[in-house]
Amino acid sequence: MSETNGGQVSEESGTALDAKVRAEMEQIVARYPESRSALLPMLHLVQSYEGYVTPAGIEMCADVLGLTEAEVAAVATFYTMYKRRPVGDYHVGVCTNTLCAIMGGDAIWSELSEHLGVGHDEATEDGKISLERVECNAACDYAPVVTVNWEFVDNQTPESARELVDKLRAGEDVSSTRGPKLCTWKQAERVIAGFSDGLAGQGAQAGPASLAGLRLAEQEGWTAPEGGQPALGGADEGTGGESK
Amino acid sequence: MSTPSEASAEQRAPVTLTPVLTARWGEKDSFTRRVYERNGGYKALRQALQRTPESIVEAVKDSGLRGRGGAGFPTGMKWSFVPKDIPKPTYLVVNADESEPGTCKDIPLMMADPHVLVEGVIISAYAIGAHTAFIYVRGEVLHVIRRLQAAVAEAYEAGYLGTNILGSGYDLELVVHAGAGAYICGEETALLDSLEGRRGQPRLKPPFPAVAGLYASPTVINNVETIASVPSIVSNGSGWFRSMGSEKSPGFGIFSLSGHVTNPGQYEAPLGITLNELLDMAGGIRAGHRLKFWTPGGSSTPMLTEEHADLPLDFESMAGAGTMLGTRALQIFDDTTCVVRATLRWVEFYKHESCGKCTPCREGFWWQVQILDRLEKGQGTEADLDKLLDLSDNIGGRSFCALADGGIAPVTSSIQHFRDEYIAHFEHGGCPFDPAASALFTVERKEEAGVNA
Numbered sequence: 001m002s003e004t005n006g007g008q009v010s011e012e013s014g015t016a017l018d019a020k021v022r023a024e025m026e027q028i029v030a031r032y033p034e035s036r037s038a039l040l041p042m043l044h045l046v047q048s049y050e051g052y053v054t055p056a057g058i059e060m061c062a063d064v065l066g067l068t069e070a071e072v073a074a075v076a077t078f079y080t081m082y083k084r085r086p087v088g089d090y091h092v093g094v095c096t097n098t099l100c101a102i103m104g105g106d107a108i109w110s111e112l113s114e115h116l117g118v119g120h121d122e123a124t125e126d127g128k129i130s131l132e133r134v135e136c137n138a139a140c141d142y143a144p145v146v147t148v149n150w151e152f153v154d155n156q157t158p159e160s161a162r163e164l165v166d167k168l169r170a171g172e173d174v175s176s177t178r179g180p181k182l183c184t185w186k187q188a189e190r191v192i193a194g195f196s197d198g199l200a201g202q203g204a205q206a207g208p209a210s211l212a213g214l215r216l217a218e219q220e221g222w223t224a225p226e227g228g229q230p231a232l233g234g235a236d237e238g239t240g241g242e243s244k
Numbered sequence: 245m246s247t248p249s250e251a252s253a254e255q256r257a258p259v260t261l262t263p264v265l266t267a268r269w270g271e272k273d274s275f276t277r278r279v280y281e282r283n284g285g286y287k288a289l290r291q292a293l294q295r296t297p298e299s300i301v302e303a304v305k306d307s308g309l310r311g312r313g314g315a316g317f318p319t320g321m322k323w324s325f326v327p328k329d330i331p332k333p334t335y336l337v338v339n340a341d342e343s344e345p346g347t348c349k350d351i352p353l354m355m356a357d358p359h360v361l362v363e364g365v366i367i368s369a370y371a372i373g374a375h376t377a378f379i380y381v382r383g384e385v386l387h388v389i390r391r392l393q394a395a396v397a398e399a400y401e402a403g404y405l406g407t408n409i410l411g412s413g414y415d416l417e418l419v420v421h422a423g424a425g426a427y428i429c430g431e432e433t434a435l436l437d438s439l440e441g442r443r444g445q446p447r448l449k450p451p452f453p454a455v456a457g458l459y460a461s462p463t464v465i466n467n468v469e470t471i472a473s474v475p476s477i478v479s480n481g482s483g484w485f486r487s488m489g490s491e492k493s494p495g496f497g498i499f500s501l502s503g504h505v506t507n508p509g510q511y512e513a514p515l516g517i518t519l520n521e522l523l524d525m526a527g528g529i530r531a532g533h534r535l536k537f538w539t540p541g542g543s544s545t546p547m548l549t550e551e552h553a554d555l556p557l558d559f560e561s562m563a564g565a566g567t568m569l570g571t572r573a574l575q576i577f578d579d580t581t582c583v584v585r586a587t588l589r590w591v592e593f594y595k596h597e598s599c600g601k602c603t604p605c606r607e608g609f610w611w612q613v614q615i616l617d618r619l620e621k622g623q624g625t626e627a628d629l630d631k632l633l634d635l636s637d638n639i640g641g642r643s644f645c646a647l648a649d650g651g652i653a654p655v656t657s658s659i660q661h662f663r664d665e666y667i668a669h670f671e672h673g674g675c676p677f678d679p680a681a682s683a684l685f686t687v688e689r690k691e692e693a694g695v696n697a
Contacts, residue, residue: 031419033333033376034459039441040424044383065441078443078599079424081383093384097345098543098589099503099575104683135427135593136345137384140502140575141509144684150386157685178355179387188386191393192422200394203387205274210352212509213499214270216525217261224262224496225487227480 016049017060025064028194035065039075041193043082048189052083081192088123089184090168093134093147094161100136103143104157109133111158112165128169141209142177149188151176154207179203259517261525262488262496264476265469266512269356275391277398280359286404288475292367293412300371304474307482308494313339313430313467314541314570315646316493316559323372323464325454332461336374337439338365340381340392340468341423341430344542344650345593346573349498350468352510354381354388357472358395362418364471366404367478369416372464376417380435383422392420427597431645432465433457434599445601446645469498489515493558497572503538504530504578504682516556519574523553530684533578537661541570543590544650546657547583567657582677583662584669587654588616594651602643608635609651616655619666622674629659629666 024045029038039061046057053076062072076082094109095101112131116124123130139145142154146161153164154177167174168182175181180202191197217223268274268283280286292300305320326334338361342350354361361379369377379396381389396418399405407415421439428434429444436458438444457463473495477485486494493515499522502508506527513522519538529535537547540557546567548555555561562569577586595609612635618624636652643649659666668676680686 034440036441037421037439040383040438041422043424044422075441075443079426081423081425096589097593098586099346101589102577102581102586102679102682103503104685106679107683107685134384135596136343136347138342138348138351138382140346140348140573141500143502143508147384150384152387176387179390191386192383192389194393194420194422196390196393196397200275200387200390201273205272206269206352206356209507209509210266210356211270212501212507212526213261213511213513214263214266216511217263218270220260222260222262224264224267225484227476227484 017046017056021045021049022060022064024195025060029064031194036067039065039072040079043076044189044193047083048186048193051086051186086123086127087185088128088130090128090148090182091130091132091185092165093132093137093150095135095137095143095145096133097136099140100144105144108144108146108156108158108161112161115162116165124169126169129165141212142207148174148176148182149185150192151179151182153177176203178207259513259521261511261513263512264496265353265357265360265472265498266510269352274356275358275395277359277395277402280357285359286363286402288478289363289366289404290410292370292478293410293414297371297373300367300478303482304371304477307477307485309470309473309477309485310493310559311467312469312473312497312571314344314544314568316569319466319470322454322466323368325452326372326462326464327455330462333376334372334374335458335461335463336365336369336372336377337435337458337463337465338377338379338468338471339430339432339435339465340379341435342468343382343427343430344544344571344573345590346500346502346539346542346575347571348500348502348573349510349571351385351388353468353472353498355391358391359399360472360475361468362395362399362404364474365418366409366416367474368464368466368471370414374464375415376419378419378421378439380421380423380429380439383424389420389422396420426599428599428647431647434645435465436463443599445599448644490556490558492560493569499557499572499574501526501574501576503576504533504581505576506530516558516561518556519553522574529576529578533580536577536579536581537583538577539573539575540567542573543575543593544646544653545570546653547661549661580677580681582675582679583658583665584616584620585675585677585679587658588613588620590654591616591651594647598647602648604639604642605648605651608639608648611635612655619669620675622669622672624666624670626667629663633659
């Protein structure tokens with residue numbers, strides 16, 4: 001099954017994994033009471049350098065954690081975010097779980113797959129875009145949803161999704177609906193591994209659907225009841241209640 | 245506002261929304277410590293640190309808060325299962341792996357207001373005597389991960405995390421840990437295996453995590469919304485919490501409306517609100533259509549129909565209707581939707597996400613997909629329906645974890661409510677529905693034109 005097992009690691013050529021990466025792996029290990037807990041973020045870190053989980057990456061993780069390569073490969077092959085071949089600079093996910101699919105995700109998938117000439121977990125020849133049918137990404141109130149390098153691009157249509165990938169392919173700046181300018185796959189993987197890119201402050205705090213109930217409550221004057229407990233720590237207002 | 249539907253209006257006062265967790269989401273930069281503190285944030289922590297841990301556990305017990313991740317187990321009771329006076333450390337783990345289809349409440353919460361989660365973590369960890377806590381967030385939500393990382397860093401800077409928090413002598417380390425794409429890791433014991441750097445496969449219980457969880461140490465695992473509810477309970481009291489919702493399902497919760505509804509989104513209300521009341525607030529089913537079927541709390545909760553839309557959305561009423569409150573993920577489908585297509589897609593999901601550990605789940609969903617696929621193409625027979633139900637009997641309750649039970653929910657409930665529609669597929673020689681009619685885009689454009697006119 002796995003091409004990463006056993007003695008095939010030697011085929012690796014020109015790896016980006018050097019002493020610096022190893023030191024970052026040690027930093028990840030230091031976050032946890034037990035070292036093996038670092039494995040998932042370490043594999044994300046490997047992808048941030050290599051683009052996917054390479055045999056050399058598996059070897060380094062195993063070496064740092066004192067595990068066998070088979071043990072690391074067993075973990076890497078379990079999770080869908082770890083890729084075993086290169087993905088595009090922009091990895092585009094189309095939600096085709098039931099709700100998004102029915103709201104139009106299936107049509108978006110067909111459009112993109114045909115337009116780019118690639119199928120599930122495949123990349124375009126120029127290496128710019130790869131496609132994946134993703135499962136529910138917890139943005140159902142923005143259906144149909146597309147993701148790019150795990151950022152939300154909400155409320156898509158086949159036309160808007162095609163325009164999105166065309167812009168990304170042409171190297172134009174595109175922002176996610178609720179976040180910053182879309183970064184590359186490798187940059188995203190570095191953040192997921194736990195290394196901040198300082199972009200948390202960008203983008204809206206919430207999209208319109210997230211605020212649908214709150215806006216209605218404000219309009220209607222609806223609030224939660226006032227807090228009734230005498231404050232022990234000097235609280236002078238209900239902390240859980242209204243925001244204004 | 246239009247009035248709530250007649251059936252419930254006579255028996256009780258009109259239900260309104262009660263923004264608590266969502267209250268700060270509308271403010272610019274609500275995710276920063278500055279804005280959170282301006283709105284009273286971290287005062288509950290100061291109060292909590294002046295109280296004994298036991299009194300916090302008692303307050304949460306008294307509030308009747310039940311787990312918001314789907315199962316609804318009483319939170320205070322879960323906390324009290326942690327054994328005292330054993331040499332091993334205790335851990336708190338927040339389940340932020342939100343991935344149950346339809347569920348979309350924790351992600352916007354962490355995006356807009358990560359500090360309420362961080363504050364809840366500190367208070368809860370203090371209550372159970374933990375000095376290390378983790379937020380296990382799914383990996384596929386990059387911007388949410390950024391916001392969590394930033395909030396945790398700000399909390400350390402302010403002295404809310406680290407050693408001797410606010411001079412109390414209490415220490416806590418909090419680690420944001422991103423997963424790597426596996427629905428099964430929302431199951432608490434699979435989450436623990438994943439957090440230990442292994443394949444995310446569920447463990448046999450007992451022992452329960454409260455006794456032997458992370459690193460075989462006592463561990464409490466709570467959902468994001470559960471933990472985020474704790475600061476307001478500490479500040480306002482359990483009586484305040486109980487003034488919302490019902491006796492057995494007290495408090496507020498975020499209801500997530502998605503699908504064929506005019507204004508999908510997050511609506512925070514007391515437990516016990518009905519679907520019809522929520523639909524009134526959300527502008528109703530999309531224009532020109534009727535409600536066909538809906539899930540009360542994600543795809544793992546058996547689907548309901550129009551006739552259930554006046555039932556209170558609380559734990560007991562949903563159980564009474566043969567389903568579950570789950571995560572309050574109200575996925576709404578109108579009369580253009582083929583229930584066989586919906587069910588097939590859900591079962592494909594469970595097949596894909598089965599961790600493979602238990603044979604009934606691993607093999608069972610594989611076979612169900614084959615049969616449903618055939619049925620949707622109009623090539624099935626009535627015997628296939630019995631086969632699906634028979635398979636479901638052999639999957640549910642025969643595996644380590646609830647993924648198996650959840651995965652059969654759409655199968656059994658869709659056959660229960662829409663048997664005729666399955667039959668219509670093979671009588672008709674194919675699916676009688678047009679998928680284009682269910683899609684939002686063509687209709688949305690028409691509606692937008694209407695609104696702007």
